[in-house]
Amino acid sequence: MSSSKLSVGIVGLPNVGKSTLFTALTRNEVLIANYPFATIDPAVGIVAVPDSRLATLSAISGSHDIIPAVIEFVDIAGLVEGAASGEGLGNKFLANIRETDMIGQVVRIFEDEDIHHVAGRIDPRGDIEVINLELVLADAETVEKRLGNAERDAKRGDKDAVVERDLLVRLKQHLADGLLANQLEMNEDEQKAVKHLHLLTMKPFLYICNKKHGGMNLDDQSDERWHALLDVFDTTGVEYGVVDAGMEHELRDLAEDEKMDFRREYGAQDSGIGTLIRACYTRLGLMSYFTTGEKETRAWTVPIGSTGPKAAAAIHTDFEKKYIRAQVVTFADLVEYGSLAKAREAGKLRAEGKEYIVQDGDVIEFLI
Secondary structure, rough: OOHHHHHEEEOOOOOHHHHHHHHHHHOOOOOOOOOOOOOOOOOOEEHHHHHHHHHHHHHOOOOOEEEEEEEEEEEEEOOOOOOOHHOOOOOHHHHHHHHOEEEEEEEOEEEEEOOOOOOOOOHHHHHHHHHHHHHHHHHHHHHHHHHHHHHHHHHHOOHHOOOOOOOHHHHHHHHHHHOOOOOOOOOOHHHHHHHHHOOOOOOEEEEEOOOOOOOOOOOOOOOHHHHHHHHHHHHOOOOHHHHHHHHHHOOOOOOHHHHHHHHHHOOOOOHHHHHHHHHHHHHHOEEEEEEOOOOOOOOOEOOOOEEEHHHOOOOOHHHHHHHEEEEEEEHHHHHHOHHHHHHHHHOEEEEEOOOOOOOOOOOEEEEE
């Protein structure tokens, strides 16, 4: 059950900073060029999820190693208007997005005459509308194809097909109105009914606003285009983050303390990369619990709401079957008392059975 393999597809128009962001996130070099389709085949990188709790636990346990949680980022080539009809390399790019679990949509919020924008102007709200329309059109085609089969099966009296058909009719109109599939209210059964369609706009979204240190940034200028963008976020309820991908790309090979010195020298804020990674982790519905000892302190990735046995399976699949109980202490309690022994003496180390819902930050020892 390795939830750590869930991936975030980095999408956007050409030249908005996707590959620069990918390199900043992963420290993996990809071709970064000032022209459309510099990226064709998707690059994939595994990224550690920043979590200061690991160092704290390691200090308490005297751990030799620290192993963080990870998520996967995929740099997908720039989409263009008409991608759903095959423009650019549209079909290939949409297929690459379909294979990811979440969409991180990069929008450019800085002016720079030396970096060409495919539309010839900086309009982040317009960029989002172009990208989302292409995703919606691709989903509309998928729904239309499936609807014919569902209608035929429904006429035969298949009850599941009736549920799917009715939902697809609603979904077809919803997409025709230019709305994302994840904005349509669905009950649990309906969500299951369309899961097999792998709709692009059913995926969780996160908007990534890319700025440039020393440049004219729309958010710094309180530009009307920035306020128009904020209106989109407020209306859709989708989370967003602001990053300086270029700065982090330049600093990628420096130690963390050197990065901090650089930012202080130039009066720059944190690049936002760490916050972005954590936001993606949460939007994917993931959380971390910890194991800690002399050998290592490790963050284990599990879906939010996992039971004890399901969480144990992250370590080894056999642990789920053999699970008896778990000894659990919260991160806060372990830090307060300074050791597992003292937390036990204080009654903070507790035994939890198979129905226990693991919480983010739990420090656990499984008994099997």
